[in-house]
Amino acid sequence: MKKYIFARNIDLDSPIVTNTHNYAFECAKNNETTWLSTPIYPWRANREEKGNRVNNIQELRLPFLFNHGSRAINRGKFIWKNFPYTNYLLRPFSKIDYKSLENPDVFFCGSLSLFSIEKILKPKKLVYNAHDLFSLYPGVSPSISKIEKAIIERVDLVVTTSEMTRKVLISKYKVQDDKVLNLDHGINLNEFVDFKRPVEFLNISDPIALFVGTLSMINKGLIGEVMLLLPGIKFVFIGPHNQQDKAFFGNFKNSTLLGAKKRHELAAYYNNSNVGLIMYDLELIDSRLLGTNPMKRYDYSAYGLQIVSTSLREYEVNPSPMYIANTAKDYAEAIREAVYNPRFKKEEILDFAFKNQWSEKFKIIEKCLQ
Known part of the structure; x- marks a missing residue:
C-alpha cells in the first residue's frame, strides 16, 4: 500500500x-x-x-x-x-x-x-x-x-x-x-444504475433535452433561440445559477431550472432524458476554451444519450459520437433529429463511455510512476 x-x-x-x-x-x-x-x-x-x-x-x-x-x-x-x-x-x-x-x-x-x-x-x-x-x-x-x-x-x-x-x-x-x-475525462459505470423517474420530471413530458453544468458558461443567446424554435421540447437545466440566469430562463415556457444536484443524484435525470446538451460561447474556442474537453460528454455517453454540442477544438483531435452545430437553426435541427430519428446507435455511444473508465485511467498513472 x-x-x-x-x-x-x-x-x-x-x-x-x-x-x-x-x-x-x-x-x-x-x-x-x-x-x-x-x-x-x-x-x-x-x-x-x-x-x-x-x-x-x-x-x-x-x-x-x-x-x-x-x-x-x-x-x-x-x-x-x-x-x-x-x-x-x-x-x-x-x-x-x-x-x-x-x-x-x-x-x-x-x-x-x-x-x-x-x-x-x-x-x-x-x-x-x-x-x-x-x-x-x-x-x-x-x-x-x-x-x-x-x-x-x-x-x-x-x-x-x-x-x-x-x-x-x-x-x-x-x-x-x-x-x-x-x-481525457472518464466515468464510473456503477454510478449509472438509477432509472427511477425524478420527482421534478413527473410534471415534465417527454422529449427532454438536458443540460448539466454551470449556467454562467452556457451560450444564452444561442440557447434562447433554440428554445423558441423547439416549443414542443422541454429543456431542463441542472447546475448552479444566479438571479440573472433565473430571470433569463423564466422567459421561456419550455425551460426548467433545477439548481445544483449531488453527483449521485444525477443518474435518474440522465436516464430519463432524451438528449444531452453542451453549449459554449463560440468566440472563446481558440482562447479560454481551447483546452476544454467537457466531462458532460462522458457522462451523457454513459447513459447512451444522443449529444448535441457547439464546436470545440478538442473534438477535431478527439472525436466521439455526437452532433456538432453552431447556429440556432442547425442546433435545433440536430436536437430534433436526435429525438425523433437518432443518427447514432446507443451501443456506439455506450462503447465510447466504456472505453473511458476512471479505474483503467488510474492504472495507467500508476504504471507511469513505477
Missing part, C-alpha cells in the same frame, strides 16, 4: 466532482489517500481543519497565507517560488499532525495555487493534473505561465484532460512528449 496525497481547491464532498476527485477515489481502493482542499481563511466561519471522510479518504483543510494570481501580494513568481503555500505561522497551533503528511509516495496536485505545498511534503513522486489551459483565462496574471512552466519542469508526470491541452503544454514549454499524458 502506497501513500498518496491529492490536492485541489475544491472540497472532497463538493457537488462538483472533478477528475482529480475521481483519481483520488480510485487510488483509495488500494492506497492510503489524503485530500488537501480549500484553505481555511479567518473570514470563513465554521471551517474545521479536518473535513469529511469520503470513500475512505480523509480530507484536511490547511491554514494558508498566499494565493497566487488572485491577491495583489502574490501575483509574481518570486512570492510563489520563495514562500511555500502552507502558513508556517499557524502551523505550530494546528491540531493536525503535519509530520504524518511528509514524504508521501505521490503528491497529485490539481491546482496551480496548491502546488508549492510539495516543498513541505517532500514527496517521492510529483504529478501535476493540468485540467485546463489556465494561462488562456481572461484577465489572468502573466505570472501564471511562469509558475506553470516551473511546475511542469519539476514534476515526474503531467496528466491532462484533453488532447489540445497536452499539445499546447508540450509546444509552449518545450517538454518531452512522454512527460505529458492525456487521459
Whole structure:
C-alpha cells in the first residue's frame, strides 16, 4: 500500500466532482489517500481543519497565507517560488499532525495555487493534473505561465484532460512528449444504475433535452433561440445559477431550472432524458476554451444519450459520437433529429463511455510512476 496525497481547491464532498476527485477515489481502493482542499481563511466561519471522510479518504483543510494570481501580494513568481503555500505561522497551533503528511509516495496536485505545498511534503513522486489551459483565462496574471512552466519542469508526470491541452503544454514549454499524458475525462459505470423517474420530471413530458453544468458558461443567446424554435421540447437545466440566469430562463415556457444536484443524484435525470446538451460561447474556442474537453460528454455517453454540442477544438483531435452545430437553426435541427430519428446507435455511444473508465485511467498513472 502506497501513500498518496491529492490536492485541489475544491472540497472532497463538493457537488462538483472533478477528475482529480475521481483519481483520488480510485487510488483509495488500494492506497492510503489524503485530500488537501480549500484553505481555511479567518473570514470563513465554521471551517474545521479536518473535513469529511469520503470513500475512505480523509480530507484536511490547511491554514494558508498566499494565493497566487488572485491577491495583489502574490501575483509574481518570486512570492510563489520563495514562500511555500502552507502558513508556517499557524502551523505550530494546528491540531493536525503535519509530520504524518511528509514524504508521501505521490503528491497529485490539481491546482496551480496548491502546488508549492510539495516543498513541505517532500514527496517521492510529483504529478501535476493540468485540467485546463489556465494561462488562456481572461484577465489572468502573466505570472501564471511562469509558475506553470516551473511546475511542469519539476514534476515526474503531467496528466491532462484533453488532447489540445497536452499539445499546447508540450509546444509552449518545450517538454518531452512522454512527460505529458492525456487521459481525457472518464466515468464510473456503477454510478449509472438509477432509472427511477425524478420527482421534478413527473410534471415534465417527454422529449427532454438536458443540460448539466454551470449556467454562467452556457451560450444564452444561442440557447434562447433554440428554445423558441423547439416549443414542443422541454429543456431542463441542472447546475448552479444566479438571479440573472433565473430571470433569463423564466422567459421561456419550455425551460426548467433545477439548481445544483449531488453527483449521485444525477443518474435518474440522465436516464430519463432524451438528449444531452453542451453549449459554449463560440468566440472563446481558440482562447479560454481551447483546452476544454467537457466531462458532460462522458457522462451523457454513459447513459447512451444522443449529444448535441457547439464546436470545440478538442473534438477535431478527439472525436466521439455526437452532433456538432453552431447556429440556432442547425442546433435545433440536430436536437430534433436526435429525438425523433437518432443518427447514432446507443451501443456506439455506450462503447465510447466504456472505453473511458476512471479505474483503467488510474492504472495507467500508476504504471507511469513505477
